[in-house]
Amino acid sequence: MDIQDSNGDEMINKGNIDIQRPRKTRFEYEDDEVDQDETLDEAITETSNLEDDALMCDPDESVIGADKTSADYYFDSYSHFGIHEVSLLCLDEKLFNIQCLTLTDFLALQEMLKDAVRTKTYQNVIYKNNFLFKDKIVLDVGAGTGILSLFCAKAGAKHVYAVECSQMADMAQEIVKVNGFSDVITVLKGKVEEIELPVAQVDIIISEWMGYFLLFENMLNTVLYARDKWLVNNGVVLPDKASLYLTAIEDADYKEDKIEFWNNVYGFNMSCIKKQSIMEPLVDTVDQKQIVTNCQLLKTMDISKMAPGDASFTAPFKLVAERDDYIHALVAYFDVSFTKCHKLTGFSTGPRSRTTHWKQTVLYLEDVLTICEGEALVGNMTVAQNKKNPRDVDIMIKYSLNGRRCLVSRTQHYRMR
Numbered sequence: 001m002d003i004q005d006s007n008g009d010e011m012i013n014k015g016n017i018d019i020q021r022p023r024k025t026r027f028e029y030e031d032d033e034v035d036q037d038e039t040l041d042e043a044i045t046e047t048s049n050l051e052d053d054a055l056m057c058d059p060d061e062s063v064i065g066a067d068k069t070s071a072d073y074y075f076d077s078y079s080h081f082g083i084h085e086v087s088l089l090c091l092d093e094k095l096f097n098i099q100c101l102t103l104t105d106f107l108a109l110q111e112m113l114k115d116a117v118r119t120k121t122y123q124n125v126i127y128k129n130n131f132l133f134k135d136k137i138v139l140d141v142g143a144g145t146g147i148l149s150l151f152c153a154k155a156g157a158k159h160v161y162a163v164e165c166s167q168m169a170d171m172a173q174e175i176v177k178v179n180g181f182s183d184v185i186t187v188l189k190g191k192v193e194e195i196e197l198p199v200a201q202v203d204i205i206i207s208e209w210m211g212y213f214l215l216f217e218n219m220l221n222t223v224l225y226a227r228d229k230w231l232v233n234n235g236v237v238l239p240d241k242a243s244l245y246l247t248a249i250e251d252a253d254y255k256e257d258k259i260e261f262w263n264n265v266y267g268f269n270m271s272c273i274k275k276q277s278i279m280e281p282l283v284d285t286v287d288q289k290q291i292v293t294n295c296q297l298l299k300t301m302d303i304s305k306m307a308p309g310d311a312s313f314t315a316p317f318k319l320v321a322e323r324d325d326y327i328h329a330l331v332a333y334f335d336v337s338f339t340k341c342h343k344l345t346g347f348s349t350g351p352r353s354r355t356t357h358w359k360q361t362v363l364y365l366e367d368v369l370t371i372c373e374g375e376a377l378v379g380n381m382t383v384a385q386n387k388k389n390p391r392d393v394d395i396m397i398k399y400s401l402n403g404r405r406c407l408v409s410r411t412q413h414y415r416m417r
């Protein structure tokens with residue numbers, strides 16, 4: 001899908017409204033330990049955060065660096081490597097040289113594993129539904145440390161193939177051995193798209209493929225590739241449903257801090273940087289008190305049936321104000337569910353649910369919109385893989401508000417990279 005530009009943007013603001021600003025509290029991540037030695041029964045706890053979430057019921061080349069992709073950032077951002085690599089070398093030079101893993105890699109892995117909403121949900125899905133796994137052949141797509149493979153082996157899987165393309169595969173191999181599962185789990189180092197699986201078919205594909213904004217880094221296509229190549233007829237994909245949602249927030253303080261900052265930097269106009277920063281969605285936690293409108297389901301994907309192209313789409317939205325307020329940004333988030341379980345299980349990454357490492361994705365609007373209760377911000381969102389780097393996601397939002405205090409019609413482009 002090619003995202004086209006469009007003209008005719010306009011904005012008329014007819015004055016201010018008297019509102020009480022919600023208090024800004026960005027959430028702290030809640031850290032739950034997973035007991036490594038727990039038995040299968042002990043490990044089963046209720047951690048799905050679905051019930052908490054009301055929603056379960058309900059390029060511009062002139063811009064500096066606009067043509068850069070995540071691959072470029074990967075290499076030129078010292079926040080990715082530089083400092084962290086040096087620290088790791090100081091910590092353990094031998095490990096760095098042999099495994100080529102950076103401290104950033106370890107911290108990212110730890111962040112995922114410590115995300116109890118994420119990891120405990122997978123653990124519960126597997127342990128509480130061991131009837132799905134008993135004597136079955138499982139493929140773990142993107143195994144990382146092998147944690148999901150270990151859960152499956154412990155739940156009675158006949159054999160688990162853990163495929164991991166990074167150096168972490170060596171660690172996974174070691175972890176599998178140390179935990180006594182070498183006869184049940186085979187770690188295969190390589191890309192899913194390139195490895196040879198020792199079996200022709202698998203009964204279950206399990207994967208934690210979701211990126212920021214659900215689709216960033218595009219691992220979904222890898223899962224779909226594995227599904228089409230190896231999954232037996234009536235096989236199970238876990239998770240099998242993923243939905244993307246949109247809402248609108250008041251976010252004056254953060255927009256000022258992150259975007260408007262560039263208007264006047266020690267007395268100098270750096271608004272050319274503002275143009276780029278507004279195009280980059282911000283991954284951060286949003287306080288539910290900031291939500292001004294309803295939350296709108298944009299798209300549900302059925303991982304067991306969808307085609308790879310279905311991850312590029314245009315979806316309409318209608319966001320109705322629940323109070324008089326200002327709108328500074330739209331916020332996207334997702335949930336995933338495992339519908340083949342005894343009991344519907346899953347989790348949400350929404351602002352009304354317990355925080356996960358995915359947080360939410362904030363898309364700042366160029367204008368501050370003034371909206372009155374009952375008025376609707378309408379439009380559509382187009383999501384597509386970036387052509388130059390398929391790991392990146394291009395997002396286009398067309399929106400209009402025909403309200404008592406604000407008339408606006410605009411198209412904005414964003415890129416997750």
Ligand SMILES: C[S@@+](CC[C@H](N)C(=O)[O-])C[C@H]1O[C@@H](n2cnc3c(N)ncnc32)[C@H](O)[C@@H]1O
Pocket residue numbers: 112113141142143144145146147148163164165166168190191192193207208209210219222
């Ligand atoms: C989000 S992590 C999940 C790791 C682990 N399954 C867990 O739940 O903790 C995704 C992993 O998939 C791996 N990966 C991504 N694309 C892959 C591909 N095409 N083939 C094999 N592994 C891949 C990454 O290196 C990363 O370790």
